[in-house]
Amino acid sequence: MNAPSFRNWKSVQDEVLRRIHAREWKPGELIPNEADLAEEFGCARSTVNRALRSLAESGLLDRRRKAGTRVAAQPVAKATLDIAVIRHEVEGRGSKYGYQLLTRELTVPPARVCGAMQTPASDALLHVRALHLADDAPYAVEDRWINIGVVPQAHDEDFATISANEWLLKYAPYTHGEIAFSAVQVAEDDADILGVAPQSAVFAIDRLTWDKDASVTKVRLLFTPGYQLRTSL
Amino acid sequence: MNAPSFRNWKSVQDEVLRRIHAREWKPGELIPNEADLAEEFGCARSTVNRALRSLAESGLLDRRRKAGTRVAAQPVAKATLDIAVIRHEVEGRGSKYGYQLLTRELTVPPARVCGAMQTPASDALLHVRALHLADDAPYAVEDRWINIGVVPQAHDEDFATISANEWLLKYAPYTHGEIAFSAVQVAEDDADILGVAPQSAVFAIDRLTWDKDASVTKVRLLFTPGYQLRTSL
DNA sequence: CAGATTATTATGTATGCACATAAATATATT
DNA sequence: AATATATTTATGTGCATACATAATAATCTG
Secondary structure (H helix, E strand, O other): OOOOOOOOOOHHHHHHHHHHOOOOOOOOOOOOHHHHHHHHHOOOOHHHHHHHHHHHHHOOOEEEEEEEEEOOOOOOEEEOOOOEEHHHHHOOOOOEEEEEEEEEEEEEEOHHHHHHHHOOOOOEEEEEEEEEOOOEEEEEEEEEEEEOOOOHHHHHHHOOOHHHHHHHHHOOOOOEEEEEEEEEEHHHHHHHHOOOOOOEEEEEEEEEEEEOOOEEEEEEEEEEEOEEEEEEE | OOOOOOOOOHHHHHHHHHHHHHHOOOOOOOOOOOOHHHHHHHHHHHHHHHHHHHHHHHHHEEEEEOOEEEEEOOOOEEEEEOOHHHHHHHHHHOOOOOEEEEEEEOOOHHHHHHHOOOOOOOEEEEEEEEEEEEEOOEEEEEEEOOOOOOOOOHHHHHOOOOOOOHHHHHHHOEEEEEEEEEEEEEHHHHHHHHOOOOOOOEEEEEEOOOOEEEEEEEEEEOOOOOEEEEEEO
């Protein structure tokens, strides 16, 4: 048997994956180092590095300097979710997108909100509520607070035709944020808006974004029953 | 002003991020090519490539050969969720993990299940139901179907002390899979098990994994109310 | 002028080399 | 023996160069 050649990083990755699946390299086990693999595969060490690094990023390998590379014992499945603008999400399903502004007012938020956003309790924030529709049926309600101290342009935008969801992406970049998914029993007013029975189980996405150390916006999206967030592993 | 030097890919990435945030490079706009940036930053093109590639992977840049690199017009927020073994998830929160097998039987599954798993309608699958506990309180119910044609060892495992959730990760590798998150109203039997009111809104994770073209397992996890799946952006 | 062909160009990747860095191990010092 | 120091080693990164590839732009051809 002459050495098969794995000349590009993807084929190296495939071979490594094959060995893991075939249990030639078992979970928790140390695999050969980059230099040895490079020699075996007949390629440069940097090519092996590229392949292994990529597998480590997806959680299948654990790498530590000096300690070496081992197959993850408990591979944490990393599911990458694409959180798109709702309009795109709806249109991507082949439905007609609709948008309807419900309320827009500048008010002092409840403690829960200014606590999370770390704004002074006395500061007014822009509160926008809107409904997203798919094929003229309710799709999701958006309840959003915008820090006008950070995004003053929001003050001049009425959000009548463009959703805050979309507007902010265009005009208010963020450096980092948090996102949480949960199931909630929908309150009466939201149930009315979505046209579902009160106490229905709806999917909720809560997002809070920051521009450096200042909060930009906090939003809760409630989706009509049946909504699924899906991705592949 | 002399040229600041960005000698490593992370500092190049930071500078690119800064320009995007400062809107020196606006959404949808074409940015200079790698060679020019390398010259400006005083580093090798490969260093710039590393920085830009990584930003493209996280969805902030769109890159196409010959066409060049542009700032994503609608940056799709890519949220990476770590789906860990439930025991680790519970222990990671500092709670005591508990496990309880409910049922384990070899039966012919309903059409819904063998349809999704693409197994012959007459084939029996291993059906395991179990309860995961955190600090002795119900945490999640697991309802799982295992393709014993693909994982014959499961036949000899009683799942009395180790959850299928954990056992499978160790003994049944998969090549790919699908995962879906949703909110459901809990059925009466599951409500009993979780110790919650019937019709409560609970968070559901449905996962289906494959080893090449054969389904390995299909599972639904229902979490007690209050459960949140969270990550940072 | 439409359609096929050929250049051009920006990203994508492979290579060999060098050095940086973290972490484990061995060695020296009190 | 406990602690500090040095050595070793595997991964991490940077660089210069070369060539591959995809997509656009330019050119040719009937």
